[in-house]
Amino acid sequence: MKKLIHIAAALAVLVAQSATAATVEMNVNGLVCAFCAQGIEKKLRKLPATADVVVSLEQRLVAVALKDGQDISDADLRKALTDAGYKVIAIQRTDEPIDAVRARVKTAKP
Numbered sequence: 001m002k003k004l005i006h007i008a009a010a011l012a013v014l015v016a017q018s019a020t021a022a023t024v025e026m027n028v029n030g031l032v033c034a035f036c037a038q039g040i041e042k043k044l045r046k047l048p049a050t051a052d053v054v055v056s057l058e059q060r061l062v063a064v065a066l067k068d069g070q071d072i073s074d075a076d077l078r079k080a081l082t083d084a085g086y087k088v089i090a091i092q093r094t095d096e097p098i099d100a101v102r103a104r105v106k107t108a109k110p
């Protein structure tokens, strides 16, 4: 019986972890102007699992908020940006709300 409780606890932790990966942040090379930013935002917003998008030219950062319980694979994100002519340097999944990312990139502007 004790073992079962441990398994249940372990499963609960796993579920909690997957549910918190709400935002995907990508460092992208080739982002040089407002048209790049708009194009990327438009493209990513078309993905069915996308809830919100933040693009920062200054930081060459693209962040995608995922809809509850949905996901976009790294490969799909990479492909969307590569097809548009950009190079994805890094992808990180975080539990930082997209509004916090938006505020962070805004305050970092010169």
Ligand SMILES: [Cu+2]
Pocket: 031, 032, 033, 034, 035, 036, 037
């Ligand atoms: Cu551009």
